[in-house]
Amino acid sequence: GESVGLHLPTLSVQEGDNSIINCAYSNSASDYFIWYKQESGKGPQFIIDIRSNMDKRQGQRVTVLLNKTVKHLSLQIAATQPGDSAVYFCAESRNYKLSFGAGTTVTVRA
Amino acid sequence: ETGVTQSPTHLIKTRGQQVTLRCSSQSGHNTVSWYQQALGQGPQFIFQYYREEENGRGNFPPRFSGLQFPNYSSELNVNALELDDSALYLCASIESGTNPSEQYFGPGTRLTVT
Numbered sequence: 001g002e003s004v005g006l007h008l009p010t011l012s013v014q015e016g017d018n019s020i021i022n023c024a025y026s027n028s029a030s031d032y033f034i035w036y037k038q039e040s041g042k043g044p045q046f047i048i049d050i051r052s053n054m055d056k057r058q059g060q061r062v063t064v065l066l067n068k069t070v071k072h073l074s075l076q077i078a079a080t081q082p083g084d085s086a087v088y089f090c091a092e093s094r095n096y097k098l099s100f101g102a103g104t105t106v107t108v109r110a
Numbered sequence: 111e112t113g114v115t116q117s118p119t120h121l122i123k124t125r126g127q128q129v130t131l132r133c134s135s136q137s138g139h140n141t142v143s144w145y146q147q148a149l150g151q152g153p154q155f156i157f158q159y160y161r162e163e164e165n166g167r168g169n170f171p172p173r174f175s176g177l178q179f180p181n182y183s184s185e186l187n188v189n190a191l192e193l194d195d196s197a198l199y200l201c202a203s204i205e206s207g208t209n210p211s212e213q214y215f216g217p218g219t220r221l222t223v224t
Contacts, residue, residue: 031210032209032210032211034211041217042215042217043112043114043200043202043215043216043217043218044153044200044202044215045112045215046211046212046213046214049209049211049212089152089153091152093210093211095166095210096141096143096158096165096166096204096210097143097155097158097166097168098143098145098153098155098202098211098213099155100152100153100154101152102150102151102152103150103151103152
């Protein structure tokens with residue numbers, strides 16, 4: 001079945017440092033693996049995705065890595081800023097359906 | 111912002127009642143999905159509509175139903191409310207012909223069932 005989970009429920013990061021958020025998945029049939037960010041009182045916001053046939057993709061200050069051998073997905077945020085404080089969800093996409101994990105709460109310390 | 115709006119923002123209902131939640135998405139976004147997000151958890155897929163037809167359903171009972179209208183608005187209806195239906199309900203739209211991963215979520219409706 002489908003299962004997307006995160007390794008740690010919380011992550012505290014010093015402002016300016018790099019953040020790494022990890023996720024394990026079990027469904028190898030997904031088309032895309034995705035990261036969403038959810039701030040308090042808002043719906044999830046798309047950050048970046050990666051096709052299942054890729055292993056790395058970079059965006060603005062973010063990099064997503066996909067390791068299909070161990071079914072592991074990670075999100076790296078460079079130079080973490082206070083505005084990066086939020087809950088981060090990994091998700092998988094198949095036929096337009098998103099399956100989300102439980103989320104990691106990232107807190108940025110000044 | 112995403113251009114997706116939901117109403118109402120908050121709602122309190124009694125067990126056994128029925129509720130209708132509304133979503134309005136952008137022009138050209140002809141796919142809409144509804145999700146249920148319990149406190150402290152990730153969103154769970156309820157169902158999806160494409161061009162006013164149901165196009166996929168998650169593990170939710172038939173008392174969860176929906177409608178999509180030609181003007182890019184949609185509804186989620188829940189009958190015979192149960193206490194466990196208390197959650198944040200999110201709708202998400204997808205622009206036609208674009209990456210299916212990039213879904214535009216509304217701010218949600220917080221439903222409390224007492």
